[in-house]
Amino acid sequence: MKAAEFRYAAPTTEAEAVALLGEHADDVSVLAGGQSLVPLLALRLATPALVVDINRVAGLDGIERANGHVRVGALVRHSALTRAGSAADAVPLLALAAPLIGHFQIRNRGTVCGSLTHADAAAEWPLVAVTLDAEIELRSAAGARSVPARDFFEGPFTTARQPDELAVAVRFPAWPDGAGFAVEEFARRSGDFAIAGAACAVEVRGGRVTRCAIGLLGLASIPLRADAAEAAIVGTAVGDLDPEAIGRAATAELEPPTDIHASGRYRRRVGAVVVARAFRTALGRANDD
């Protein structure tokens, strides 16, 4: 449980950080909160020659509201999103998802962008990012680009981020006032990665659903959207919606992975239940005015 040797660099500017990543792209890891990376190092599942610690880089710890988005910088800890009264209030799913991550000691260090780039299929921020069509801002020495969340996650622990790129921020779109949100997940122990989970966003106007997003966690190698179920819900009168049927529809076509925690079949059944719960709660919170 001791990390292999590595060299350590602690740049103080974004430019310096991405220069280091560019120079050592073949064998480098970025250290932000370290709540996923340090266990990987301790277990020697990762043995980079160089660790670039970005904690001293100025300007990466902001939560800002701009152009209909909440922009969360690379050093924003999970715990910052569990407290009300920040710019993050414009995206209620952030405060709903943050308390579900690990334990408070983990939330004090772990970062939103670190969780996105680590890309565990059962992690909360990838789920929220996919549900809200967030954009991940990547920067390298060669320039900057934004990647939509649905294109960012490519497989388990695999993303569109290249080794020379730093995820400097993520932009979560804000929905109009009155939209309802919920996250539900099922884990066998508090703080564990969930067996399955779901996030829902619902907008209701004139008694009908006008917009809906359903994200699924732990039911595939990457977080998914229930596109067909969403399309069937939009336009439907609220009274005609059956959350249990929506849960079944959202998960019917999936073939979730089997592992020591749960069989794929069980995961799908749990998935249907958490979608139903999340949808019912989000719909209850939606304000039709």
Place this chain on the structure above:
Amino acid sequence: MTDARVPVTFTVNGEPARLTVEPRTTLADALREELDLTGTHLGCEHGVCGACTVLVDGAAVRSCLLFAVQLEGADVTTIEGLSPADGSLNPVQEAFRNCHGLQCGFCTPGFVVSLTALLAENPAPTDDDLRQGLAGNLCRCTGYQGIVAAARQAAGTGVGQ
């Protein structure tokens, strides 16, 4: 790799600490092996068990998931720093003793540090707050009933207010 050791200066329990460590040395190992502060215990060494919990700039964190080199300028408090200098017990420790909140005692420093941080942030926790707050520390002896009772007693005595 040749000697790639790095100097780092931070504060531990109010005292300055100047170390030269390999980058891979965790804060937990630095506390125990360089500074002889062996009250911080290491169970799993990958962030699951909570035995190594310390305060960094007032926030409870896993000291096995931080490298000592990251601590430049930080203010670290360990279980030793939470106990009165005369060897008596602080109110959280006393609650653990009163309520049989420990058996072998291995996990206890982590519980005491976590509970201290929890009560500092939330001086009037609900039962659910306490249970959620204790969920990040594992005990393999007590069945947790004594620990939860100790947490209730500590919260009732107004620790952290």
